[in-house]
Amino acid sequence: MPKIVDKKAMRREIIKASLKAFLKYGFHKTTINQIAQEAKIAKGTFYLYFSSKEILISAITSLHFKKLRDEFIAKEYFQTLDELFLYIGNALLISEEESKFIPIFFEAFGSQFSSKLFMAEYKKLFDDIGCFYEENFELLIQNNQISKKINPDTLGRVLVSMIDGIVLHRGFFRIDETQYSKMVEDAIALFKVGLCK
Amino acid sequence: MPKIVDKKAMRREIIKASLKAFLKYGFHKTTINQIAQEAKIAKGTFYLYFSSKEILISAITSLHFKKLRDEFIAKEYFQTLDELFLYIGNALLISEEESKFIPIFFEAFGSQFSSKLFMAEYKKLFDDIGCFYEENFELLIQNNQISKKINPDTLGRVLVSMIDGIVLHRGFFRIDETQYSKMVEDAIALFKVGLCK
C-alpha cells in the first residue's frame, strides 16, 4: 500500500519552500538541495513532484501570472472613475512581504526572456489588463465620466505600464509603506485629473 | 616591441561582444567562452581585460547607470512644462536596438538584487531623477506653469516610476515603434493635464 499523499498539496508546499529559498539565497544561487531542505524533503523527493527545475519555475510563473490577472482584472466593469481607481488603488496595495518577491520574480523571469512562449504569455497578461482598462475607459466615456478626447486603447496600455512601474519600484527599491501610499495616492490623483479634462 | 593595444578600446570591444552574446544566449547562459568567441579572442585574452566575469558585469552596470543618468537628468532646469516634457519625451525615445537590452539588463541585475551596494546605487539613480523632476516642478509652480496643489517631492518620484514602467514595457514586450510613440504621446498628454489642473 503506498502512502497516501496529496500530490497537489505537496507541490504547493514545495513551491512555497522554493520561494522562501529564493528570498534567502537569490534565485540563481538557489539549488535544488536548498529548496528540498527548506521543504524538509530529500533531494530525490523533489523530483517526484517536479520533473525538473525548469518545470518548477514554470509552475511558479503560472501561479504568479494567475495571481496578477486576478488582482488586476476585475470581474465587472466600473460605472464611475472613482470606482475604477478605488479598485486600482486596492490592487496597488502590495504588502511588504509580497513586494520582496518582485525582484525575485524578475531574476527568475530573466532567464526566460529569451523564451518566445514565456514572453507571449507575459505580454498577453499586460495586454489583457490594458484591455480591461480600455473597456472601462470606453464605458466611462459613454457615462461622461472622462474626457472624450482620450484614446482608450493606447491609454489603457500606458496605464498598465505606469502602474507596473510604480509597483516595480516599490519592490525593487524597498520603498517603505508610508511613502508608497503617498505615491499611489498622488499617482491616482494625477490619473484622475488627466483623464477628466 | 609587443603589439600596441588600446586597452580601453579592447575593453569596449569585449563589452560590446558580451552584450551581443547576452542577446544570443541569454545573460545567465552566456559563458566566458562564448563572449570570447563573439569578441574573436581567446578565453585567456578575456581575462587580460576583465579579471573576472563579475568585473565585466559591474563594468557594464556602471556604463548602464551612467547612460541612464545622462539621458534622464538634464543639465539645466526647464522654464515651461512643455520644455520639460519635450525633454522627457526625447529621453523616452528608445531605439529598437537599445530596447532589446532592457530585459538583458534585468536578467543581469537580477543576481545583484541581493547586493546592498548595488541596490543603493540603483535606487540613488532613480531618486536623483525623481529629485530632478521635483526641482523642476517647484520652479514650474513658481512660474505658474503647474498647479500649486501638487506635491513636487512625491510626484517627482512617482513620475520616474511611471516613466520607467513605460520604458520597461517597451523593452520587455517588444512594443513596436509606432505603438510606442503613441503611448509616449498619450502618457505625456496625461501628465501635462494632470499637472496643470
Place this chain on the structure above:
Amino acid sequence: MPKIVDKKAMRREIIKASLKAFLKYGFHKTTINQIAQEAKIAKGTFYLYFSSKEILISAITSLHFKKLRDEFIAKEYFQTLDELFLYIGNALLISEEESKFIPIFFEAFGSQFSSKLFMAEYKKLFDDIGCFYEENFELLIQNNQISKKINPDTLGRVLVSMIDGIVLHRGFFRIDETQYSKMVEDAIALFKVGLCK
C-alpha cells in the same frame, strides 16, 4: 532508502587512493580526477567526502602528524638507556611501503611551509618528541644510566633532528632494508656510547 555508506570508511578509502595517486603521478601533478579514478568514484563523489583538495591535504597531514606522534612518543618513560633505544630503534623500523611516502609528504607539505599555522604544528610535534627524549634523559641521569655532563634539553632536540635525518634519507634515497638496518644499528650504538661517557 539510499545506499548506506560508512562516511568515515569512505574518507579513509579516498585518502588511501589519493596516496596511491600521489605515488604514481607525484603530489602536485595529481588531479582530483586522478584521485577519483584511483578510488573508482566520480569526480563529484570526491567532493561529497572532502569539500576541497585543500581539505583532503589537511586531513592527510593530520593523520600523518598523529601517526608520527604515536610512533615516536611512548606512553611511559624508560628506566634504562637500552629500553629507550630499543623503543627508538623500533620506531625507526619503517617499512619499504611506508618509506615511499616520505618524499610525497615533503612535496605535499612543501606548499604549506609558508603557512604559519602548519609550521607551528609541525614544529610542535618535533619539539614534543624532543621533550620526551629530554625527560627520559633526565630520568636516566638520575638513574645513573647516562653521563651527568649532557644537556638533556638541547640534546633531546638534537636527537630528534638526527633521527629524522636518518628516516628522511631512508625515504628519499630508497635506502634498502638491509643497509638501513645496519645504519640504524650503528646510529644507536653511537648514541649510546655518546650518552654514557
Place this chain on the structure above:
Amino acid sequence: MPKIVDKKAMRREIIKASLKAFLKYGFHKTTINQIAQEAKIAKGTFYLYFSSKEILISAITSLHFKKLRDEFIAKEYFQTLDELFLYIGNALLISEEESKFIPIFFEAFGSQFSSKLFMAEYKKLFDDIGCFYEENFELLIQNNQISKKINPDTLGRVLVSMIDGIVLHRGFFRIDETQYSKMVEDAIALFKVGLCK
C-alpha cells in the same frame, strides 16, 4: 648589431630573482611572470635565457648540489678527529638567510622526487659526502684517533643523514641562531665521544 649581453650573467640574475620570488610566494605558487618582474625583465625575455620553467629549476638544482658538495666535502683528508669536526661544524654554520631556502628547495625538489635522474644525482651527492666521511674515518682509525670497532662505511652514511637532519630542522623550523649553535655543539660532542670509545 645586437646588444652585447652577458648571457651567463643574465642567467645568474634570473636565478637570483627566482629564488627571491620563491621566498616571497612559495615555490609552487610562483609564476614566470613574478620571476620576470623580480628580475625586472619581460616575461618573454625570460624565455630567451631559460627555454622552460623546468630548465630553470634544473639549473637551480644543479647549483644547489654543487654548493652542497663544495661545502661538505673538503679538498683533503683530516689528520685528527678534532680537525674533522671543526670542518663539519663550520659546514653546519648556516646563516639565517641561507636557512630560509631549505624549505624552498624541498618544495622545489618535491616535484622531482619522481624523476629517477634527479634522485640518482641527489643520492649520489649524499653518498659522496658519506664516502668522504668514511675515508676520513678509516684514516683516523689508522691514526688511532677513533675506535677500531666502528664500521666506517655505514657510519659515514649515517653521519651524513644525521647532519642533514640537523640542517633541515634548522631550516624548516626556523630554529634561532643561538639555540642552533648549542645544538650543533652538543651534536659534535656526542659524535666525538661516540666515535672515540
Place this chain on the structure above:
DNA sequence: GATGAATGAGAATTCATTCAT
C-alpha cells in the same frame, strides 16, 4: 635582443539529475 599581448590546455569546483536501496 626585448617585449608583453595572445593563446588554450588544463585544473578545481558546482549542481541538476539519476538510481540503488
Place this chain on the structure above:
DNA sequence: TATGAATGAATTCTCATTCAT
C-alpha cells in the same frame, strides 16, 4: 514512496609558452 549517494557535464579561471612587433 522516499531517500540521499553517486554522477559527470559544464563553468570559471590560471599560467606556461608562443609570437608579432
